Amino acid sequence: MSEHVILTEIVDRVGVIRLNRPEALNALNLAILNTVVEAAEAFQSDPNIMALVITGNDKAFAAGADIKEMADKSYIEMHQSDWFSQWTRFTDIRLPIVAAVNGFALGGGCELAMMADLIIAGPNTKFGQPEINLGVIPGMGGSQRLTRAVGKSKAMDMVLTGRMMDGEEAERAGLVARLVEDDKVFDTAMEVAQTIASKSRPVVMAAKEAVDTAFETSLTQGLLFERRAFHALFALEDQKEGMDAFSNKRRAQFQDR
Numbered sequence: 001m002s003e004h005v006i007l008t009e010i011v012d013r014v015g016v017i018r019l020n021r022p023e024a025l026n027a028l029n030l031a032i033l034n035t036v037v038e039a040a041e042a043f044q045s046d047p048n049i050m051a052l053v054i055t056g057n058d059k060a061f062a063a064g065a066d067i068k069e070m071a072d073k074s075y076i077e078m079h080q081s082d083w084f085s086q087w088t089r090f091t092d093i094r095l096p097i098v099a100a101v102n103g104f105a106l107g108g109g110c111e112l113a114m115m116a117d118l119i120i121a122g123p124n125t126k127f128g129q130p131e132i133n134l135g136v137i138p139g140m141g142g143s144q145r146l147t148r149a150v151g152k153s154k155a156m157d158m159v160l161t162g163r164m165m166d167g168e169e170a171e172r173a174g175l176v177a178r179l180v181e182d183d184k185v186f187d188t189a190m191e192v193a194q195t196i197a198s199k200s201r202p203v204v205m206a207a208k209e210a211v212d213t214a215f216e217t218s219l220t221q222g223l224l225f226e227r228r229a230f231h232a233l234f235a236l237e238d239q240k241e242g243m244d245a246f247s248n249k250r251r252a253q254f255q256d257r
């Protein structure tokens, strides 16, 4: 068994979380849940960290929630512990999260990737919601986030049949932001995160919040939220810096304030 269920590091201004249960294809157990959310929250509380990358290994991003940990639970145990509800702490992270996904991203693994803000994958990545084969349904957002990402018909196909889709299909369907060679997935995710890291931290947070609002509200409310957030950014020195840099044909130096 791996001693540490995740590995973390900071590369420049990017916090990296690597799932590390290779013997179980990174199956998501409570230990992984707790350590991932604690690591993500710790990165966020460091003002020097601008973005997160979450990844697995070549064979698996994560092959789902840990079936063996859940198998013998009763309804009342699942219900009263509100099993896996703590993953909302991960989606509450205000910094952008890039998922670098190779190999299997199944069940909770696919759902964890979809909790990130964007997904980088390779042609051999395998996304799926195979819970139907286990006598259950997705429980970490698959029925909701997959449907929003790829539309009803394909989401129904995935959730009802349990079939997998490869990276190319996932990119065509809008689930994957960038499809790159399998061995370039992590480096590309890091490049994306480093690009984000060159912006202004409060502006990056506002941008994430604005896009997320599109999934939670009406168009009229969403447009008002966006416009008010846009107005509020004029309280930042970084807005003055960004616009002055444009006018003077130089690169902006953001101070995150």
Ligand code: CO8
Binding pocket: 023, 024, 025, 027, 028, 063, 064, 065, 066, 067, 068, 082, 083, 084, 085, 104, 106, 107, 108, 109, 130, 131, 134, 137, 138, 139, 140
């Ligand atoms: N849970 C526990 N152990 C797992 C899991 C898993 N999800 N996936 C793989 N493993 C283990 C295997 O048991 C095996 O362990 P061991 O060597 O001790 O037998 C080891 O990882 C290697 O796996 P395989 O030998 O099966 O590897 P293969 O390459 O032959 O197959 C597969 C790879 C196809 C990915 C296969 O492992 C598989 O089908 N895994 C299960 C996929 C799955 O059904 N995922 C969905 C799980 S349910 C879920 O995610 C629900 C999420 C919502 C929960 C929220 C609750 C509110």
